[in-house]
Amino acid sequence: MPGIAINPRSSFRDDNHYRMKNVFLILFAFALLTACGAEKDTCVDKPDLGGIKVDLNIERLEDDWKNCESEEAMLAFMNRNPEIASVFFKRDQYPNDSIFAKVMLExxxxxxxxxxxxxxxxxxxxxxxxxxxxxxxxxxxKYQYPDFVAPKVKTIISGLANDMYYSDSLIVIGLDFYLGKGATFRPINYPSYVLRRYDKPYIVPGIALLMSQRYNLTNGKDRTMLSDMVFYGKSYYFAKQILPCTPDSLLIGYTKEEYEEANEHQPVIWASLLQNEMIYETGHMEKSRFMDERPNTTEIGPKCPGRIGRFVGWKIVNEYMERKPETSLKRLMAEKNSTLIFKESKYKPS
Structure with a gap:
């Protein structure tokens, strides 16, 4: 099983590049013993939630939609569920409600x-x-944020029209998007590395990540990749605290093998980011190579998974919180200074 290799276009001087290759060989040998095993699913400390009460309202709408027998009934259903009509079925793209109801019934x-x-x-x-x-x-x-009010949850079958809608007051889940690889029909125009995350086990972690946005404060003037990395790192840290026994690979959407390889080869990944002076990069196209959806981050190596900057951001936030045990989740999420988090994390994998 090949490891993450430094890209041959490295701008290191030859002697530094040689030393880094030796470091990589040592890391790779160790990874052969560990990375191919099962991911160690560890739980962070789980608080006692016995006294916490939430009003969970789940409304299953797939039967109501499927059982509409007339255009009038269909239009009434859409009027009762305007977010579904708008986000899942694109109501505003139809010239009038009569045509919209007819197409939806069909x-x-x-x-x-x-x-x-x-x-x-x-x-x-x-x-x-x-x-x-x-x-x-x-x-x-609610344990972390006592004023939290649970959003209403609705489920729908839409003919693969959309996956999920989220607001502070409503979550809509398109169940047919999450049928997994054994489904007869699957969402189209999605690459395999994205499509694999459209499966049942990813629904709740995905919701937790979306809900982190409500609390994840940032400095809107900071356009650096470091700011983006810490933003995602805080989101993953939030989700892990909320779902303490969920595997890290599931939260970030890597396979277990991808997660283990990235985890074991953090020194190589970090060296590459520093070598290419990416941490304080502000250009969108340059940042996207390390932050956005891609099958691999080839600038680091052919086996390095995409979105690697988000992964490193999570590691930075983890290090910060380990060094700051007095810092609450609420305080972390409210911290806008990504440079402060980075510097005080003293992140330097070895």
């Missing part, structure tokens, strides 16, 4: 949608497992 009766509906029923059942996970998620947030 879609609901489409045989392919029947297949999605039936497979969703089988895959998600009574939703009790996700309900339990959402309840724990909301309780964990």
């Amino acid at each position: 879609r609901a009766k489409n045989p392919a949608v029947d297949t999605l509906y039936n497979e969703s029923k089988k895959r998600f059942g009574d939703f009790s497992d996700i309900r339990a996970d959402l309840e724990e998620t909301f309780k964990s947030i």
Whole structure:
């Protein structure tokens, strides 16, 4: 199993590059013994949530939508659920409501949608497992933020129109997007490294990451990649605290192998970022190579997963919080100074 290699276009001087290659060989030898094993799923400290109460309201709408038998009934359904009509079914793109209702009724009766509906029923059942996970998620947030009010949750089958909608007061889950690799129909125009995350186990972690945005404060004037890295790092740290036993690989959307390789080769990754002077880069195109969705970060090596800057940001935030045990999650999320977090983390993998 090959490891993460330094890109041959390195601008290191030859002697430094040679030393880095030797370091990599040592790391790679060690990784052969560890990286191919199962990820160690460790739980962070889990608070006692027994006294926390939340009002969890889940409304299953897939039956209501599928059972509409007339255009009038369909339009009434959409009027009762304006976010679904707008975000999932793009109501504003139709010339009038009559045409919109007609098209939606035809879609609901489409045989392919029947297949999605039936497979969703089988895959998600009574939703009790996700309900339990959402309840724990909301309780964990309320433990940290006592004023938190749980958003309403709705589920829908849409014919793969959309995956998820989030606001502070409402979450809509397009269940047919999350049927997984065994589904008859899957979302189109998604690369495999993104498509694999459209599966049931990713629903609640994805919601936790979305909900972190409510609390994740940033300095809007700081356009550096470091600021972006710390922003994502705080989001992943938040989600891990809210879902303490969720594997890190699941939170960040890597395979276990990708996560283990990135984790073991942090010194190589960090050296490459420093070598290419990326930490304080402000150019969008330059940052995107390390922050955005890609199959691999080839600037570091062919086996380095995409979004590696987000991964490193998470490690920086973890180091910061380990050095600042008195810092609460609430205080971390309110800290806008990414440079302060970075410097006080003393992040320097070795």
